[in-house]
Amino acid sequence: MDQTASDALEAPFVQAFEQGNAGRQAIAAGSPPLLSITGLTVVVAGQPETRLLDAVQFELRKGEFFALVGESGSGKSVLCSTIMGVASSELKCLGDIHIEGRPLAEIDRRLRAMIYQQPSLYLNPVRNIGFQLRETVQMIGGLSKKEASERAADLLCDVGIDDPKETMRKYPHEMSGGMNQRVMIAMALAMKPKLLIADEPTSALDVTTQKQILDLLERLRSDMAILFVTHDLGVALQRSDRIGVLYAGQLVEIGRADLVARTPLHPYTRALFSAVPPLSRHPRRLHSPAGTLPEPTQRQAGCNFASRCSGTLDICRHIAPVLQGTPQQVVACHNLEP
């Protein structure tokens, strides 16, 4: 990107970041990570060359809102389901995932919860909301039916539903997408999770409902870490503390949201952030640079972006770059400008 374009981006991006949440300061720098992922590689069983994730590495701290962006097919959902421990059985995971210092296999499943783009697919269509929420609450707490009903109603109030008793009588098909997403969040909260994984939870919602759900997540974040997958760069910038950019299974850049947007270091991140006006009224859908994402079966040794990059060096085709940089921003690229 030339200097003029970069200058043009700077002011509105900083403004968008500053308009964002106030919770950013609350994260205790230097506190031990809540989630720690090292060298996470996911392959299709029996096809070791088919890498869906390749040496993914990052940490999240309590109170942090981390946005994960990357075009469709880059492995965001595979990453989410792997952290949740619900990845499909034909996938093989190598590397380490720790929560509060303990390996995933040893920790209580309920420490993490996930919400999805289409909550109606995950809610039971033939049970009313009250039944489903009560069931979740009882699974956790050993409460009586009456106590579980009261807890369920409280949870619905917590997620901004004004008439919890009435809502509990309804079935998912009688509710809007936004209301069902609130119910999913209430179910997630019933688990008292320390890590909330949100895989494009607002992509199917209208702008007003999207904002309400984002505001809700923001109120919740002080008690947990949030891994938020989004296609909307404006949402990532306004709401997150840090942004991670996933490209073809490789995390190519991670950094403080304003830095990633204002001074992106990876050529792919630069292409993403230069392609969209940051403060437009419309959702800033992820706009990909020319070329196509290599399929998992076609990924070669080296940097997966090499085939689309204008600055490819010989080394890029043979050796995958590792993340390096400052505590505020790291990038995996062999061809960094001085």
Ligand SMILES: Nc1ncnc2c1ncn2[C@@H]1O[C@H](COP(=O)(O)OP(=O)(O)O)[C@@H](O)[C@H]1O
């Ligand atoms: N169970 C699976 N077996 C084989 N390939 C898979 C499986 N699940 C996902 N993939 C492939 O992994 C890649 C990443 O998928 P996904 O994580 O859903 O992408 P994203 O969420 O970033 O759009 C895609 O190419 C997808 O086809």
Ligand SMILES: [Mg+2]
């Ligand atoms: Mg996905």
